[in-house]
Amino acid sequence: MKPDVKLVLLGDMNVGKTSLLHRYTERKFTNTISTIGGAFFLKQWGPHNISIWDTAGREQFHGLGSMYCRGADAVILTYDVTNWQSLAELEDRFLAVTDTAKPDCIFAIVGNKADLTDDCALFKEAEGDESPVQTKGSPRLRKQVHTEDAVALYKRILKYKMLEEKDCLPAEKMCFETSAKTGYNVDTLFESLFDMVVPVILKNRNEGFSQTVDLTEYNDGKRTRPGCCV
Amino acid sequence: MSVKAFELVPAVERALLMGDKARINIECIECCGKNLYVGTNDCFIYHFLLEEKTTSKEKLTFSVQKQQHKYLGLKKPVSELKAASALNRLIVLCDNTIMLVNMLNLDPVQSGAKIKGVVTFTVNENPVNGDPFSVELGVISVKRRTIQIYMVYEDRVQIVKELATPEQPSAVCLDGYFLCLALTTQYIIVNYSTGASQDLFPFDTEEKKPIVKRIGREEFLLAGPGGLGMFATAAGISQRAPVHWSENVIGAAICFPYVVALDEGFVTVHSMLDQQLKQTLPFRDGHIMQDFEGKVILATMKEVYVLVPLPLERQLLDLLASQRVEEAIVLVEGAQRNIPKEKFLVMYRRILQQAGFIQFGQLQFLEAKDSFSKGQLDARELISLYPLLLPSTSTFTRSHPPLHEFADLNHLTQGDQEKITKCKRFLINYLKEIRSTEVANGYKEDVDTALLKLYAEADHESLLDLLVSENFCLLVDSAPWLEKHKNLFIVCSDILTGKIKDTNLNLECAILYGKLEEHDKALHILVHQLKDFQAAEDYCLWNSEGRDLSYRQRLFHMLLAVYMDPAVANDTLVMAAVDLLNTNAEVFDAVRVLRLVPGNWSIQLLCPFLRGAMRENMHSKRMSQVALGLAKSENAIYKHEKLKYKGLINLSEKKGCQLCHNTFSEPECVCYPNGILVHIHCAAKRNRDSASKQHFTNPSNHT
Numbered sequence: 001m002k003p004d005v006k007l008v009l010l011g012d013m014n015v016g017k018t019s020l021l022h023r024y025t026e027r028k029f030t031n032t033i034s035t036i037g038g039a040f041f042l043k044q045w046g047p048h049n050i051s052i053w054d055t056a057g058r059e060q061f062h063g064l065g066s067m068y069c070r071g072a073d074a075v076i077l078t079y080d081v082t083n084w085q086s087l088a089e090l091e092d093r094f095l096a097v098t099d100t101a102k103p104d105c106i107f108a109i110v111g112n113k114a115d116l117t118d119d120c121a122l123f124k125e126a127e128g129d130e131s132p133v134q135t136k137g138s139p140r141l142r143k144q145v146h147t148e149d150a151v152a153l154y155k156r157i158l159k160y161k162m163l164e165e166k167d168c169l170p171a172e173k174m175c176f177e178t179s180a181k182t183g184y185n186v187d188t189l190f191e192s193l194f195d196m197v198v199p200v201i202l203k204n205r206n207e208g209f210s211q212t213v214d215l216t217e218y219n220d221g222k223r224t225r226p227g228c229c230v
Numbered sequence: 231m232s233v234k235a236f237e238l239v240p241a242v243e244r245a246l247l248m249g250d251k252a253r254i255n256i257e258c259i260e261c262c263g264k265n266l267y268v269g270t271n272d273c274f275i276y277h278f279l280l281e282e283k284t285t286s287k288e289k290l291t292f293s294v295q296k297q298q299h300k301y302l303g304l305k306k307p308v309s310e311l312k313a314a315s316a317l318n319r320l321i322v323l324c325d326n327t328i329m330l331v332n333m334l335n336l337d338p339v340q341s342g343a344k345i346k347g348v349v350t351f352t353v354n355e356n357p358v359n360g361d362p363f364s365v366e367l368g369v370i371s372v373k374r375r376t377i378q379i380y381m382v383y384e385d386r387v388q389i390v391k392e393l394a395t396p397e398q399p400s401a402v403c404l405d406g407y408f409l410c411l412a413l414t415t416q417y418i419i420v421n422y423s424t425g426a427s428q429d430l431f432p433f434d435t436e437e438k439k440p441i442v443k444r445i446g447r448e449e450f451l452l453a454g455p456g457g458l459g460m461f462a463t464a465a466g467i468s469q470r471a472p473v474h475w476s477e478n479v480i481g482a483a484i485c486f487p488y489v490v491a492l493d494e495g496f497v498t499v500h501s502m503l504d505q506q507l508k509q510t511l512p513f514r515d516g517h518i519m520q521d522f523e524g525k526v527i528l529a530t531m532k533e534v535y536v537l538v539p540l541p542l543e544r545q546l547l548d549l550l551a552s553q554r555v556e557e558a559i560v561l562v563e564g565a566q567r568n569i570p571k572e573k574f575l576v577m578y579r580r581i582l583q584q585a586g587f588i589q590f591g592q593l594q595f596l597e598a599k600d601s602f603s604k605g606q607l608d609a610r611e612l613i614s615l616y617p618l619l620l621p622s623t624s625t626f627t628r629s630h631p632p633l634h635e636f637a638d639l640n641h642l643t644q645g646d647q648e649k650i651t652k653c654k655r656f657l658i659n660y661l662k663e664i665r666s667t668e669v670a671n672g673y674k675e676d677v678d679t680a681l682l683k684l685y686a687e688a689d690h691e692s693l694l695d696l697l698v699s700e701n702f703c704l705l706v707d708s709a710p711w712l713e714k715h716k717n718l719f720i721v722c723s724d725i726l727t728g729k730i731k732d733t734n735l736n737l738e739c740a741i742l743y744g745k746l747e748e749h750d751k752a753l754h755i756l757v758h759q760l761k762d763f764q765a766a767e768d769y770c771l772w773n774s775e776g777r778d779l780s781y782r783q784r785l786f787h788m789l790l791a792v793y794m795d796p797a798v799a800n801d802t803l804v805m806a807a808v809d810l811l812n813t814n815a816e817v818f819d820a821v822r823v824l825r826l827v828p829g830n831w832s833i834q835l836l837c838p839f840l841r842g843a844m845r846e847n848m849h850s851k852r853m854s855q856v857a858l859g860l861a862k863s864e865n866a867i868y869k870h871e872k873l874k875y876k877g878l879i880n881l882s883e884k885k886g887c888q889l890c891h892n893t894f895s896e897p898e899c900v901c902y903p904n905g906i907l908v909h910i911h912c913a914a915k916r917n918r919d920s921a922s923k924q925h926f927t928n929p930s931n932h933t
């Protein structure tokens with residue numbers, strides 16, 4: 001089975017990349033060990049095979065990032081909401097790694113561990129159960145990174161990529177706060193990204209031989225990457 | 231849990247090489263078919279014939295016969311050997327020089343063809359211009375930062391290309407036009423035809439020995455940071471997750487689907503399918519590991535070993551024993567090209583069948599069904615798990631060795647009734663599907679009888695379908711089973727024996743007709759033979775249970791027709807008809823009834839019926855009016871919502887009222903759901919004028 005979409009999780013060690021992927025694929029929060037090298041997972045999404053690469057945040061494996069990002073259709077830049085440095089690292093260390101991704105790669109910025117700072121993140125999303133997943137409540141930590149900080153970073157990323165904001169998916173749609181621990185926003189994160197990335201790859205595929213847009217596949221209202229507007 | 235995938239078997243022992251000469255060591259090895267070559271640090275090449283032997287205890291050993299040994303006369307170690315069997319040549323690297331020797335007698339070629347200034351070289355196993363009588367070499371030259379491509383013929387060599395690299399290369403592999411190189415600080419891939427180069431990832435080759443191995447078409451295996459075995463394609467992409475070796479890995483080799491690696495104390499075996507560590511074999515002082523046409527050979531300084539894959543069957547059994555079904559299937563499918571077709575099919579089917587039972591045991595029915603049908607399972611293997619389903623006359627015995635470890639369904643489910651029900655439902659579906667296919671040939675009785683028993687037990691509606699269609703149900707076995715499950719299908723046993731004559735079976739017969747939806751026949755029996763009018767009425771109620779009203783109505787009309795059948799008219803039946811009408815007035819279509827009843831019946835007689843019918847008519851008329859009203863208001867709500875979502879409406883002096891075509895002078899207006907804007911007064915007028923009131927107006931003011 002050959003994957004036709006590639007999605008890569010990047011971010012500093014310990015921010016919860018593996019936990020997020022686990023939560024999404026296995027529907028649970030389990031103990032993880034710091035990732036060695038990288039791991040990948042295949043997800044069937046409609047007619048598409050999406051490969052999701054979980055990379056290692058440890059400094060030692062930093063050099064592998066460019067290769068794992070090569071040809072990526074979407075990159076999830078992950079930080080820890082309780083750790084300012086983890087957001088800074090995204091810009092300092094990981095942004096350059098994405099240079100090998102596809103030119104119209106889409107970027108999401110994800111603040112994980114929201115359960116430690118936000119009450120609303122104690123609930124799983126859209127599963128109908130209204131009881132907090134974790135009742136005891138771990139000691140409340142100070143939120144070091146706020147959504148505005150992530151939005152600002154998103155805009156700086158567009159600058160770095162020399163893209164016009166108006167041509168791109170809006171920052172509000174691309175910045176998420178999640179909790180791998182409670183499941184908060186995790187499905188939303190992955191699935192809205194899948195929905196955003198599929199039209200882009202279809203468009204690229206179509207461009208090869210025809211200008212026709214497949215209306216059944218076209219997701220209206222979700223504007224895609226700049227490519228379609230220039 | 232791990233798998234035993236390989237075994238280390240000694241091949242060339244110390245005594246055959248250097249004996250007790252302590253300073254003489256193995257430098258390199260090469261294996262080509264049965265020919266094993268060993269190069270030593272004292273400039274000798276040894277040639278052995280390596281033959282597999284299986285002893286009585288199924289234990290594999292090697293018999294080794296020394297053919298030749300030759301001193302190359304350079305007093306330098308023989309650092310690399312590669313066989314080019316099509317040319318009958320052995321390519322030898324010694325003292326930074328590549329030379330060609332005869333594969334059999336080890337004599338240097340007459341022409342004395344040589345390549346000088348070579349650090350290391352590689353053979354292209356997938357050359358683009360595949361001249362079978364030449365071999366393409368990639369060479370790292372002693373000249374700084376230079377790679378050369380050579381063609382080697384029987385007794386000459388020819389340089390094809392020379393490329394400069396950005397840093398000093400230390401390891402090289404070739405596939406097609408692609409050179410995979412370890413440079414001082416990183417790995418890169420260079421297309422030697424176009425010169426295009428692609429960075430892979432950083433690696434400090436001065437600190438750690440790099441590994442570059444071709445593992446297939448345009449894919450390489452590389453030693454990465456932190457003891458990783460990294461996969462990379464010629465396009466610079468990783469398609470498989472890395473395997474995790476130890477930090478001190480010395481060599482790596484591929485023996486599909488495994489990646490084996492050598493470090494100071496162990497041989498490790500990882501699966502390329504799931505990247506997991508499968509086996510660890512202690513091996514001390516190893517310093518060479520290479521694969522040759524799928525055969526992995528290791529050497530210490532003094533001895534040579536072969537890493538023998540365990541028979542596939544053995545590995546598969548191990549995997550299945552630890553319930554690793556998917557791995558087992560991938561492994562057997564991956565082996566297809568290495569086994570004769572017949573043998574493969576037998577093994578493949580068996581593995582699938584076993585896999586199917588494991589999946590079945592885990593109640594993964596979809597997967598199990600898939601495995602069973604792909605594996606062409608003898609359905610009796612499955613049926614025999616269910617106690618008493620196989621006919622007593624069946625000659626079936628389970629295959630040996632067994633396909634699974636379950637005694638029966640109770641054992642498998644540990645008595646859990648819910649699970650048992652699920653398993654039975656699965657078997658019904660499975661047998662239903664296969665009973666008319668080829669797989670069932672030769673034991674159709676067993677299959678159909680089992681199915682009948684399952685149907686009877688489950689009170690399954692398909693029982694009759696089975697019996698009325700062509701089937702192979704065994705009489706002796708089926709009849710008692712049907713009796714035992716004292717349900718209405720008792721009658722079926724009579725069909726089975728074809729003797730439905732007895733009048734006391736009339737009721738069952740009627741029920742049977744009911745099942746077949748031949749209601750008139752059923753009602754006929756009830757009315758004319760059994761004369762049980764209450765039963766006839768109940769029959770209509772019972773058979774229209776859960777169906778729509780018109781179905782019930784049809785049954786009641788049918789019954790009425792039976793009562794009023796002019797051929798058998800009598801007073802009792804007339805009274806029954808009147809009773810029926812009067813007590814079930816609401817079910818009947820009053821108009822049709824009135825057409826049917828003879829003129830001589832008095833109004834008095836049918837009074838309750840007529841009253842009921844009128845009431846019913848009024849009721850349904852009013853109900854439909856209510857429904858209509860509700861639907862209308864719901865529609866209005868939706869339209870209102872829709873309008874809200876449309877957002878703001880632009881009203882400007884340039885826009886005119888679509889009714890009177892004058893401009894708007896005030897912010898108030900009426901907006902129709904289709905977006906048309908009109909003056910409030912125009913709308914009001916139109917509303918008054920429009921007698922049909924089909925146009926729904928929704929006054930919403932926007933400023």
Ligand SMILES: Nc1nc2c(ncn2[C@@H]2O[C@H](COP(=O)(O)OP(=O)(O)OP(=O)(O)O)[C@@H](O)[C@H]2O)c(=O)[nH]1
Pocket residue numbers: 011012013014015016017018019020030031032033034035036055056057058112113114115116178179180181182
């Ligand atoms: N409270 C909380 N803890 C989390 C959450 N997600 C991850 N963790 C914890 O954070 C630690 C690191 O999680 P991982 O998923 O291994 O982090 P990673 O980003 O994959 O780290 P590397 O593999 O080293 O790059 C673990 O102890 C997790 O249990 C979260 O949403 N909430």
Ligand SMILES: [Mg+2]
Pocket residue numbers: 017018019032033034035054055056057
């Ligand atoms: Mg991780």
